[in-house]
Amino acid sequence: MTYAIEVRNVYREFKPPGGIVRSGRPVRAVDGVTFSLPAGDVLGVVGESGCGKSTLARLIMGLLPPTSGEILVDGRSLTGMDRRERARLIQPVFQDPFSSLNPRHRIRDIVGLPLASQGDIPKARQVDRVMEMLARVGISSEMAERMPGQLSGGQRQRVAIARALVLHPRIVVCDEPTSALDVSVQAQILNLLTELRRELGLTYLFISHNLAVVEHIATEVAVMYLGRIVEQAPAQDLFRTPAHPYTKALLSSVLTPDPALGIPDVGLGDAYPDPTNVPPGCRFHPRCPSAFAECAATMPDNIRKDGRLVECLLATTS
């Protein structure tokens, strides 16, 4: 079986900025990640800031090379792949539609750029495809003549989606695509992404800190903590029966609009994760409400059972 995305034991280190004052430890933003994503699925990646989810996205888009490990997209290795070929396979939608569109270009030129840079598509064909894709995401031909500054946040995100889809890629990496938008606009964009996936048979890697959004759109969910996937499972299973204490804490911190419930006690304490100083043993143990003595000494194995991955000593012992 060919997977849309295969990530094999990938590491990515960043060296701290060289300066006179500090020469700190390197940061391992992605610290041994392995997963495979079947075509047509939506993998939601959740975790707090600094957990490495955006670095993982950039590795998968080929915008950063891994320090070690291998990434296959549509069965082919990203290393050495031609940029134009990669662009036809995988495309990004970023968080901030205000900074991801060039403010000095017209909308139709922004959406046309991926086609133009392929170099072998006739101009007339390019124009047709741009207009077709803009119409599909709900941007009128009149708006196509405008500049990004004349559009609202939601309209800009539609333009970013049109640009991502104009080359008909197989995979779209969405990095917090609705985080900068208002709730009413967020719902419009989520609905659009869901429709497009069904129609075009797309695979999404969907990164978000908003668990309610991920639950709504993802078929499979990976929870990241300090560079590693600590739990991964089909979305329904993960939300119904979370196994890792960190997943449980994340789920309990979702504030659903229910006035009968108060503010939850997530029970995590104040030890904030520091990627430059990863604790020994289980990296979550300083914050874990269920930690026991062994957690500080032994790094838990990946336990894979019934389509679920859990990295926790509790899962090993039970």
Next chain:
Amino acid sequence: MTASLQDPVLSVANLRVSIGGRMEAVRGMSLAVARGETHCMVGESGCGKSISALSVMNLLPRGIIRTADHIRFQGQDLLAMSERQMSRLRGDKISMIFQEPMTSLNPAYTIGSQMSEVLERHRRATRRQAMDRAAELLARVGITAPGMRLGQYPHQLSGGLRQRVMIAMALMCDPELLIADEPTTALDVTVQAQILRLLQKLQQELGLALLLITHDLGVVARMAHRVSVMYAGEVVETGTVADVFAAPTHPYTRGLLDCIPVPGKTQTGEPLGNIPGVVPRIPPGFAGCGFRDRCMSAAPECAQAVPLRDAGGDHSYLCRLPPDWTRVSAA
């Protein structure tokens, strides 16, 4: 009206804010916050919630003009106060915390020096007394080793710790009213829950009047006693949280609640409810309902002045439709 609201800590009546004569940012906003009460102002960006709070504090930039029937704090008329009188009140009896703690703390001064300045200025305390008070409050907001933190600079703290420092700083002079503008929006979800729990605990222990501004209906439901939903510069619906969430009546409130995916309730992959179109900018002289261009139930009469209707108790909303319109239209 509840008994507590007959003598509110803060009362705003018919506030209007105009930006350079080009745009009406707030169009007749009224609200009251009682002692020991959390009142949430909720709405999307540009609805006028932050600018309303800044108007209360008289912190509006040049060219932005506020008018109101009254803005009263503990019976004092804030509209009549000079800048000097206002600055005596700010940080003393009225405190404010903002969304981004990194930009509201001065990076060049230690936590201790920024915190003690508040007390030295408003209470003429000595540095010693002020530092003691700062350490006491840091401990109270759940910061371990407060003595060490006092000597640190803002960049040495995580986002969650910085927001705790901001809260501690806001409490230095025992305020009566705390205005918190999106205090947890920049934080991770687990930290957000911790900070909100802290705010709730302090509010109860100190009997603060808390005006909490947020775009997140989840935060409103879990934190507030009363809620005011804002749209295009108006409070379109207000009432106790229990009433408004049990029977949201303004079409905008209903639409907003339908937009939120709720784990376990909204079906995965099913379309979410949504509100078509975008938030309008309201020009001067605009009349009628600001929501009518996006409203499913709009009628020609929505272009005229809209009545404030009573939905029972002290739950009211700004719409031509009767309180039971949702049942009528469903039938």
